[in-house]
Amino acid sequence: MQDTNTYKAPFIVLTLVLILCFFANISLGSVSIPFKTIFESLIGTTDNYIIQNYRLPKAFTAILVGSGLGISGLLMQTLFRNPLAGPFVLGISSGASLGVALVILGSGIFGGIFSTLLISKWSIVIAASLGSFLVLLAVLIVSSRVRDTMAILIIGLMFGSITAAIVSVLSYFSSAEQLQQYIFWGFGSLGNLSWSELGIFFIIYSLGILMSIVSIKGLNTLLLGENYAKSLGLNIKQSRLIIIIATSLLAGTITAFAGPIAFIGLAIPHITRQVINTSNHKILLPAVFLIGAIVMLICDSIAQLPTSDYTLPINAITSLIGAPIVIWLLVRKRKMIF
Amino acid sequence: MENNIEHTILETKSLSIGYTSKKAETIIASNINLELKEGQLIGLVGANGIGKSTLLRTVTQVQPKLAGSLYLNNKPLEQYDNLELAQAMSLVLTEQIASKNLSVFELVALGRQPYTNWVGSLSETDISIINKAITQTNIEDLKHKKCFELSDGQLQKVMIARALAQDTDLIILDEPTSHLDMYHKAYILKLLQKLAKETGKTILFSSHEIDLAIQLCDTMIVMTKTEVVSNSPANLIKQGAFNNLFPSDLIVFDEVSGSFRVKK
Numbered sequence: 001m002q003d004t005n006t007y008k009a010p011f012i013v014l015t016l017v018l019i020l021c022f023f024a025n026i027s028l029g030s031v032s033i034p035f036k037t038i039f040e041s042l043i044g045t046t047d048n049y050i051i052q053n054y055r056l057p058k059a060f061t062a063i064l065v066g067s068g069l070g071i072s073g074l075l076m077q078t079l080f081r082n083p084l085a086g087p088f089v090l091g092i093s094s095g096a097s098l099g100v101a102l103v104i105l106g107s108g109i110f111g112g113i114f115s116t117l118l119i120s121k122w123s124i125v126i127a128a129s130l131g132s133f134l135v136l137l138a139v140l141i142v143s144s145r146v147r148d149t150m151a152i153l154i155i156g157l158m159f160g161s162i163t164a165a166i167v168s169v170l171s172y173f174s175s176a177e178q179l180q181q182y183i184f185w186g187f188g189s190l191g192n193l194s195w196s197e198l199g200i201f202f203i204i205y206s207l208g209i210l211m212s213i214v215s216i217k218g219l220n221t222l223l224l225g226e227n228y229a230k231s232l233g234l235n236i237k238q239s240r241l242i243i244i245i246a247t248s249l250l251a252g253t254i255t256a257f258a259g260p261i262a263f264i265g266l267a268i269p270h271i272t273r274q275v276i277n278t279s280n281h282k283i284l285l286p287a288v289f290l291i292g293a294i295v296m297l298i299c300d301s302i303a304q305l306p307t308s309d310y311t312l313p314i315n316a317i318t319s320l321i322g323a324p325i326v327i328w329l330l331v332r333k334r335k336m337i338f
Numbered sequence: 339m340e341n342n343i344e345h346t347i348l349e350t351k352s353l354s355i356g357y358t359s360k361k362a363e364t365i366i367a368s369n370i371n372l373e374l375k376e377g378q379l380i381g382l383v384g385a386n387g388i389g390k391s392t393l394l395r396t397v398t399q400v401q402p403k404l405a406g407s408l409y410l411n412n413k414p415l416e417q418y419d420n421l422e423l424a425q426a427m428s429l430v431l432t433e434q435i436a437s438k439n440l441s442v443f444e445l446v447a448l449g450r451q452p453y454t455n456w457v458g459s460l461s462e463t464d465i466s467i468i469n470k471a472i473t474q475t476n477i478e479d480l481k482h483k484k485c486f487e488l489s490d491g492q493l494q495k496v497m498i499a500r501a502l503a504q505d506t507d508l509i510i511l512d513e514p515t516s517h518l519d520m521y522h523k524a525y526i527l528k529l530l531q532k533l534a535k536e537t538g539k540t541i542l543f544s545s546h547e548i549d550l551a552i553q554l555c556d557t558m559i560v561m562t563k564t565e566v567v568s569n570s571p572a573n574l575i576k577q578g579a580f581n582n583l584f585p586s587d588l589i590v591f592d593e594v595s596g597s598f599r600v601k602k
Contacts, residue, residue, distance in 0.1 A: 081436040217458040221451050223437040231398070231431075232504070233424030233452040279439045282457060 007283050010276055014290040018063075021297040025062065026055040028306040057198050058191045059297065064205050065190060065258050066296025067289040070268030071212050072247040074288050077269055078219045078281070079243050080153050086266035087251035090152075090244065091135045091159030096255040097186070098163040099131025100124055104182045105170040121192070124185065128256035135159050136248040143240065149226065187313030188259035190300055201257050208249035212285060215243050219281040262315050264299075267322040268292040274329045295322070346412070347508050347540040348374040348397065353406035355389060355396045363404060366392050370406070370566045372559060374542060376507070379534040380568075381551035382544040384561030385584055390544045393561070394512055397542075398429060411507060424452035428504035430497045430511040438486035442496050445485060446471055449503030471502035474533060491522035498529065502537070511543035515550075523547055527554050548580065549597040571596070 027033050033051065040046040042056075072087035080089065088094070103123055138159065143152045171179055193201065218239035221229040230236055254261065272288045273279075296318075303317045354368040366389040374380055384390050395401045397408065399415060408415040410426055418426065428449070435445070449471070450464045460468070472478055475495045485493060494514055501509045514530070515523040527547065531554045534541045545551055551558055552571040559568040560579045567579050574580065580591040580598075589598045 078437075214456070217451065217454070217456060220458055221448060223435070223440055224445075224448060225433055225436040227400070227431055227433060228429070228435065230400075230420070231424060231427075231429040232448065233421040235420055273439070277439075278441075278444075279437050280444060 007276060007278070007287075011286070011290070014275075014287065014294070018290050018294050018297075021294050021301075022059055022063070025059045025297040025301045026051060028301045029055065029304045030307070030309050032307065053195075054191065057193050057195060058300065060198060061190045061193050061201070061258060062296040062300045063293040064201060065254050065261055066264060066268070066292035066294070066299075068205055068208065068250040068254050068292070069261060069265040070272070070288040070292025070295075071209065071285060072250040073265030073267075074269040074272075074281070074284060075212060075215070075219070075243050075247050076265075078222055079240065080149055081222075081225070082153065083270070084266070085153065087247055088160075088260075088265065090139050090156040090247065091163070092132045092248055092251045093255050093260045094160040094163035095131040095133070095135030096128035096252065097131070097260060098135075098166060099127035099129070100185055101163075101167045101170050101182060102131075103127040104185070105167075105174040105178050107178070125197075125256045129252060132248060132252035132255060135163075136244070136252065140241070140244065143244065144237075149240070185259050186315065188261045188315035188318075190258055190296075190314055191311075193257060197257065201253055204249055204253040208246045208253075209289075211242050211246035211249070215239060215246065216281045216285060219243070220279075223279055259315065261318055263319045263322045264292065264296060267326050268295060270326055270329065271295070344375040344377070346373050347376055347410070348372070348542070349409040349412075350397075351407045351409075353396070353408060354404040355392050356404050357392075357401070358404065365404060367561065367566055368405070372566070372568050374508070374540050374557070376540055377534055377538040378540055378556040379531050379554065380540070380542045380557045380559060381555040382542065382559045382561070383546070383548050383551060383583070388561045388563065390561060391512065393566075394510060394542075394544055398427065398510055399423065421452055424504070424506075426506050427508045427510065428501040428506040430494075430501050430509070430514055432512050432516065435485065435497075438484065440485050442477060442480045442483055442485065442488070442499075443468070443472070445496055446499045446503050449500040449505075452504065467505060468503050471499040474502060474536065475499040475529065490517045491519070491525070494518065494522075494526055495529070498526070498533070502533065502539075507539060509539055509541045511541070513545060514543050515545055515547050524550055527551070530554075548583070552596045 023035055023038055026038050027035060031050065033048070033055070037046060037048060038051060041048040041051045069087055073085070076085040076087055076089055077083055139152065139156055142155050146152060146155070171182070218234055221232050221234045222239070226236055251265065268288055268291055269284070272284060272291045275291065276283060276287050278284060299317045299321055300314060302321065303312045303314045305312060350370050350372045353370040354365055355370065356366040357364045370393070382390055382393065392401070396403050410418065446468050447460060447464070450460060450468065451458060454460060454464065472481060475498055477492070477495050477499055480488065480492060480496065485496070488496065498511070498514070511530070514526055518526065527550050530541050530543060533539065534556070552575070555571055557568055558571050558574055559566060560574060560583065562582050567574065567577070569577065575593050575596060583591070589600055592599050
């Protein structure tokens with residue numbers, strides 16, 4: 001059929017680029033590791049501590065984060081018929097931030113033994129998940145009553161404002177130390193996950209991806225608008241619910257494990273549509289997966305500042321690299337297609 | 339009458355349409371009795387605000403009816419589920435499609451959604467139906483263009499092709515000729531007439547092009563404040579149905595030419 005053959009070439013190229021970026025990402029860092037060592041370590045002939053316990057989980061995390069955020073951005077842009085939508089428009093990251101702020105900053109206010117017990121890594125992960133889950137729940141309750149998809153978008157933005165306000169109030173009463181810890185979480189980080197954490201991350205991520213794949217047909221129908229989609233037999237409420245849950249699972253876990261990573265969710269779908277000019281989600285979804293993973297691996301490699309001992313905040317890198325790319329693409333093509 | 343032999347696609351019995359709110363029912367029109375026959379082109383006309391859109395929204399189940407009954411292929415409309423309805427009735431709406439980055443082929447192919455599998459793969463049959471719809475609407479040369487490259491007239495043809503690809507007995511179009519120039523208004527309505535004849539589908543459209551509708555439709559539905567009548571254009575002219583369509587201070591209907599004239 002037409003659509004599978006036309007896009008074969010770009011998919012082969014993208015897959016090769018992804019593999020290359022994966023090895024480059026593992027190779028580059030404060031200590032450069034030759035490709036040969038990486039390969040031997042992967043098939044198990046040599047043991048390399050850095051690769052197995054640091055670089056490899058970090059590269060996998062980058063792939064999950066980039067592809068997951070890209071796909072949830074794609075889902076939101078189609079659902080809200082808005083090229084500016086990203087995975088965080090539903091207030092998911094605000095919810096996560098609020099959860100983390102309550103744990104880190106709130107511990108000072110609630111004081112006592114609490115403060116020392118609470119601030120472990122797992123408590124931050126749990127707080128972030130719980131925060132984004134609660135905001136999602138609120139959005140879902142509202143969306144079951146509100147018919148208009150645009151209204152849900154605005155409600156998500158309002159949740160964002162409310163949490164931002166609460167976070168400011170909390171920071172006003174917090175110590176410098178706590179503030180610093182909160183800010184560091186906000187920088188985002190790909191390199192902090194152990195294999196067992198990565199496992200849990202992967203399970204929830206897969207669930208989100210699975211629900212996205214199930215939504216492909218509905219997403220294509222939604223390209224016509226909700227009234228047309230309904231006239232084509234689509235169960236709008238059910239599709240909308242699955243799409244929102246998929247996004248929350250993806251964006252929620254990613255924020256919980258890697259912090260709020262800016263920009264990727266918004267930019268990747270646009271970059272993908274410029275590379276592969278289609279609106280068909282059967283093609284777009286796997287393409288966004290590949291390009292999201294590639295871009296995140298590149299961003300992470302740059303953040304490591306190869307051969308130096310410094311690591312830049314990943315959140316800054318994604319914006320610094322991604323924003324100019326999107327501006328350049330739009331200026332050149334002069335059209336915001338979606 | 340030979341009409342009685344033809345199969346009835348859509349039938350309304352004592353239908354009342356309007357809006358319900360918590361406080362009260364607002365009835366826009368009541369006691370509507372219509373029978374839309376197979377293979378006919380039916381034009382729905384009436385002044386602005388008379389309830390044409392409300393009638394179409396009720397027939398397409400966007401909003402609930404207030405009273406009476408609606409039958410599609412002799413089955414009550416409310417017994418249809420989403421998918422069944424999508425296989426029996428297709429729409430061309432006035433609203434813009436959300437993404438104009440779709441190619442014409444992709445857009446027409448979306449008409450096959452009620453028939454495709456969970457991921458929307460097109461079978462050989464689907465593709466041949468899509469290509470047939472593209473040929474019937476004369477848009478072969480646009481097939482690989484993107485929708486944002488099309489003019490309003492071209493886009494309207496593509497939307498009609500999409501409805502054809504949905505392969506339903508009934509196609510409903512809400513003001514398909516608005517925004518079009520005089521030539522394309524005639525072109526689109528003429529195309530609808532040809533399609534109704536060729537495909538045997540029933541095509542119902544609302545329009546303000548009364549002159550054109552009189553010339554091209556098999557049946558017309560005329561909505562006025564007091565009643566909703568339907569008949570062939572010739573009979574409607576004899577009955578004087580068009581005389582009360584608008585307030586008579588500015589324009590009058592000329593029965594000889596079948597068109598409206600501005601009062602001198």
